[in-house]
Amino acid sequence: MIATTEKPARRGRGARKTARQARDFTMLPALKRKLPLTEPMDAEQIERLDAASMHILENVGVVFRDPIALDDWRRMGARVMDETVFLDRGLVRELIKTIPETFTYHARNPQNNLPFGRDHAIFVPMTGAPFLRDLDDVRRNPTLEDLANFHKLAHMLPALHSSAHHIVEPYDHPISQRHLRITYSSMKHSDKTFMGMTTSPRNAEDVLDMCAILFGADYLEDHPVVTGNCNGNSPLVWDETMLGAMRAFCRRNQPVLCSPFVLGGANTPASVAPAVAQLNAEALSALAYTQVIRKGAPAIYGHYLSTVSMKSGAPMAGTPEIGLMNMMIGQMARYYGVPWRSSANLGGAKTFDAQAGYESASTLMALQMAGTNYMWHAAGWNEAGMHCSMAKFVVDAEQCAMAYRMAEGVRWDDFDEAVAAVADIGPGGHYLGHPHTLENFQRAFFMPDLFDNNSIEQWQTEGGLDVNERALAYTRDLLNAYEEPKLEAGVDEALRDYIARREREIPAADALNQEY
């Protein structure tokens, strides 16, 4: 269904300038939401859920497959049996108290700094896809160039607040050294905030060293600049790789997402509220551990959350229970006073078809009503995360802009003036030429670039393209209009030197043996 297979043309500065002028690439500020939240639990149900989670932490315990963490917990007075840590609710509550409820993300372009937590929300692209659907809609393994293209798109799309990290896995570089190139690509192609690889403790240290080069080592001490993600293994297990990476981030005072990886019904009970009770226990155990590592370190209540089809065992997206669980998790995170992350715009479809649209919009709308602070996987995710679609990436980003607009709520500043216009126009008239309309039409109603609302005749005249085809053409245009926000020459050189040194030190041949 591809209209054209030509590659993005190399165009001159003039053409790029024209394309740039046609669109505003300025990043939207961090969303400050005003729409009321959807809170399905009353105070008693929140306390019931909290009590169940605390009961699990105290009596079932959490496995930390990591000698350092076990020592840390013993030192904190927790009961440890083999690898299982039993966490007293008093200790957990005491520890999570020092997690900052709000902080500011600092980007290398200070105009892209982001207040974070409470009513603020940010949209972050998907990461971790082993495949992409490329500009020709071909599903294949990605390269560093593909990754760079996604970082460029994340840089340009106004509702995306981060360039993330390995949006797609660059298979053309040895896995053992990949984190260095991924980090450099995030830093180089965008001046928004980004994410840091947590594929091993040492890799995390490399990322943080590169952040220290970009921002200054002292600066990191007081300024969150990067986000690491640590996945748990539900039910109730944290492993050494993730905990080691967590320690690296916490020690440098950089935010970590504490993310149980939940496939509802497979690694949780097959029921909404009990699944959240388990997930909540898991998140709390990691959040508490961040404060054992460093009191006051920024940490984010996270999770990856899917429900499993009991027919096939496959994870599903866009189902009603995912929405409900997100709404409940939001309530728990606010109960504990901790910012939280969820996953937006998820899809399980194999192509960018209507299924992908329904799933993504259902997930995004539920997250927005739930009040998620860190809206991860907000662009490109399809096929249960197995591929990132270039077409879906730009459409999702526009959906984020629409969700943003909705969450801002209703403005009343022109109410009296506009109601007066009703008298001007009177019954049977129309408003298109009225001064209030002329003054307000640009901001009044969102006009999507990627949705076609023309008549079928107009649409046919323009080639009869579906949204996948239109989005691919749009993506080509964007990439042609890209302008690099140049790194300072000295910083760029220092980053390249660091990468060169580390690549000499890390054997590329170990690629396949390294845990990933």
Next chain:
Amino acid sequence: MIATTEKPARRGRGARKTARQARDFTMLPALKRKLPLTEPMDAEQIERLDAASMHILENVGVVFRDPIALDDWRRMGARVMDETVFLDRGLVRELIKTIPETFTYHARNPQNNLPFGRDHAIFVPMTGAPFLRDLDDVRRNPTLEDLANFHKLAHMLPALHSSAHHIVEPYDHPISQRHLRITYSSMKHSDKTFMGMTTSPRNAEDVLDMCAILFGADYLEDHPVVTGNCNGNSPLVWDETMLGAMRAFCRRNQPVLCSPFVLGGANTPASVAPAVAQLNAEALSALAYTQVIRKGAPAIYGHYLSTVSMKSGAPMAGTPEIGLMNMMIGQMARYYGVPWRSSANLGGAKTFDAQAGYESASTLMALQMAGTNYMWHAAGWNEAGMHCSMAKFVVDAEQCAMAYRMAEGVRWDDFDEAVAAVADIGPGGHYLGHPHTLENFQRAFFMPDLFDNNSIEQWQTEGGLDVNERALAYTRDLLNAYEEPKLEAGVDEALRDYIARREREIPAADALNQEY
């Protein structure tokens, strides 16, 4: 992208029975929602909006292009100048007080009766499409047979609560007589509730006469059995055709939707809150008139609501402002104590592509959060209502089932039992074989029939079909499994006699001259 072009095969009773046994076609009861509503306005803003609407009714006035209505209003003491009626807020409030906040829809199968209003919601298919996308994904003018197929699907799909009326326009029958065949098709192919044509006052009388044959004339007096829709011409105009049809429905005590037809920015001010203020005034003027016609007659606060692209003038679907306006309208309807209707699952796409999915899901989710009682256009709507898609019809119906599930909220009945399962399984285990899972997996997490969540390999093995292709195959299967809920022979004969008589009386040749 069609996998097969073969027509639905004629199959024997055995095959139909097998297909039926595989799926449960039992209608879901009217949804009783438990999820909290999203209410963007505080009490002061609701009163500000109410005051603005009342100011419009008192000072700008509403045009009733209908001598009978103008006489009625004069009789009620309203100031009438030419065709403009100025409605005092006291009179409006007094009149709308007698609109029932709740009532029960009665279907010819009493098991399909529907409590309606307040927390109850029902899903009703789209209507009025001049084209369909058929089982071969061909866009063409519909026939009575196509309409019958949609009525059959509406009958079978559990989350649809009504067979509606002219889901598609049957072009193979003279327009002047079409309302008779449409009504008969709704009544014959489904035993759920349905809608009644309002294309002229006389057509409405025909529909109501047919309802009297189906249910008994006395029965109608105390039992809502059918719904009529009366569109307004925004801004602030009601015409003779609609008002005449409204009188027919109200006199027989049958519910009417009072639906301003709003293209935000074109026939309202270009701003969210002022557009709702105007729409609210329009709806109130018609709601008040229903009570002039007959005190206590059931009436529903309605509207068709789109925003207009200020680039092209085209109506848009799935935009954030439509969501916000719906949430506000819900608050106003509840403020007045009147049930309300909105439009779900709208799409502006020309094919059943990802755009259609995003738009539909965004609209549906917003409506669900807004607490809409009568979710019209909930299946099939695409291309801004210009076509009804057979594929989208069944996918939308499944989306309604998912929205239904979400709106039911969280159940806690198995909470303690399932939390106990966490201790049984312990860290690192899995739940698939646990007794709680085995007992609960069927109801725990929604498993869509029409979304594919399998691996890409499995999906390819099964033909690599997108959701449009899968939905068309699914629709063929459904139609093959259809069993007609037979009308009682005497009633059927009386209906046919009525149609035959009226078709002798109504000249088919007038077809093109009749207002429609």
